[in-house]
Amino acid sequence: MIREQQIEAKLRAEFDPLYLEVTDESYRHNVPAGSESHFKVVLVSDRFAGERFLSRHRAIYATLSEELSGQVHALALHTYTIKEWEGLQDTVPVSPPCRGAGQFA
Numbered sequence: 834m835i836r837e838q839q840i841e842a843k844l845r846a847e848f849d850p851l852y853l854e855v856t857d858e859s860y861r862h863n864v865p866a867g868s869e870s871h872f873k874v875v876l877v878s879d880r881f882a883g884e885r886f887l888s889r890h891r892a893i894y895a896t897l898s899e900e901l902s903g904q905v906h907a908l909a910l911h912t913y914t915i916k917e918w919e920g921l922q923d924t925v926p927v928s929p930p931c932r933g934a935g936q937f938a
Contacts, residue, residue, distance in 0.1 A: 837872065840900060844876060847896045851915055852877040854925075858909070873909040875925050877918040886912060 841855045854875040874893065881889050889912040894901060901908065911925050 836900065836904060840872060840874070840897060840905075843896050843900075844874065844893070847892075848876060848878040848880050850876050850878045852918065871907040871909075872905060873911070875911045875913075877913045877915060879915060881912055881914045 837855050837857045841853060844850065844853055844855070852875065854873075856873040858871045858873050876893070880892075884892075890910050893908075893910055893912070897905070897908070913921065
C-alpha cells in the first residue's frame with residue numbers, strides 16, 4: 834500500500850470523516866521523484882466539534898505518528914467541523930509553491 838493510502842486508511846478509521854482528501858504534494862517540493870514525503874490533508878469530522886485547531890492537529894499527528902517519525906516530512910492540515918465545511922462551500926486553500934521546487938540535483 835502506498836503511503837497516501839496508508840494515511841487515508843488511518844484517518845478514516847480514527848476520525849470517521851464526512852469528507853477526507855489526502856494529496857501527495859511531494860512533486861511540488863525539492864525531493865526526488867516518488868518520495869511520498871509531503872502531503873495535504875483535508876479532513877471534515879464531527880469529532881472536531883468544540884476543539885481548537887491545535888487540538889485537531891495534535892490528534893492527527895498522534896494518529897500518524899509512525900508516518901511522521903521519518904517517512905513524511907511535511908503535512909499540510911485543513912481540519913473542519915461539518916458546520917465549518919458547509920460555510921466554506923467545499924473550498925480548500927491551495928498550498929503555496931515550494932521555494933526549492935525543481936532544484937533537486
